[in-house]
Amino acid sequence: MPRQPHAQSPSTPFHRPQRRPTPQVWPLAAALVLGASPLAAQDPIDYPEGYRGWAHVKTLTLHAGHVLADPFEGIHHVYANPPAVTGTQGGEFADGSVLVFDLLAAVSEGEATAEGKRKLLAVMVKHRGRYPATGGWGFEAWAGDSRSERLVTDGGASCFDCHTSQAQSDYVFSRWRD
Numbered sequence: 001m002p003r004q005p006h007a008q009s010p011s012t013p014f015h016r017p018q019r020r021p022t023p024q025v026w027p028l029a030a031a032l033v034l035g036a037s038p039l040a041a042q043d044p045i046d047y048p049e050g051y052r053g054w055a056h057v058k059t060l061t062l063h064a065g066h067v068l069a070d071p072f073e074g075i076h077h078v079y080a081n082p083p084a085v086t087g088t089q090g091g092e093f094a095d096g097s098v099l100v101f102d103l104l105a106a107v108s109e110g111e112a113t114a115e116g117k118r119k120l121l122a123v124m125v126k127h128r129g130r131y132p133a134t135g136g137w138g139f140e141a142w143a144g145d146s147r148s149e150r151l152v153t154d155g156g157a158s159c160f161d162c163h164t165s166q167a168q169s170d171y172v173f174s175r176w177r178d
């Protein structure tokens, strides 16, 4: 594997005290929590069938009490399809790149923490021509294990709003590690 060409961020991506999530983020959070499911306004994005066989980029656990715990408390696994792997390694995210954010409940038992139920599955699909308003990325999310209950209602605007902090890496937080 190519070595990671850029420096690791010094803190977790969620720890950004210099920039609090903007108020527009919270309606999204509420929608995720309530499981709202109106139709997406943008080009429909396909459920990323088979993503569990893709490359695992990273895992992060977000604990209760974090400013984003509602709705992001739990275990985060990030997966990338082959073109997206190149992007997480510092290359270009070519059209067709797909990234998956798999959010699972964290279940603590004794001194161990295990994966619980899936809370939601979020994806970003790169297609410059199709999603010019959101950095060339299409954003979508599905509630729990559902493949039909879509959560994004604003064409991805509120997802993109938070991801803009990562403009220097094409709006993607996760970096490849050796």
Ligand code: HEC
Binding pocket: 013, 014, 021, 025, 028, 059, 060, 068, 076, 078, 099, 100, 101, 122, 123, 124, 139, 140, 141, 151, 152, 158, 159, 160, 162, 163, 171, 172, 173, 174, 175
């Ligand atoms: C409040 C900020 C915030 C909002 C809102 C947000 N994200 Fe993210 N997203 C993150 C962070 C931080 C990560 C890094 C993952 C981790 O560390 O767990 C991430 C990671 C991702 C990833 C994996 C690729 C990457 O950038 O690392 C996808 C896919 C993703 N988010 C999709 C979405 C979708 C779809 C929405 C809207 C439904 C959304 N996100 C809304 C902060 C946000």
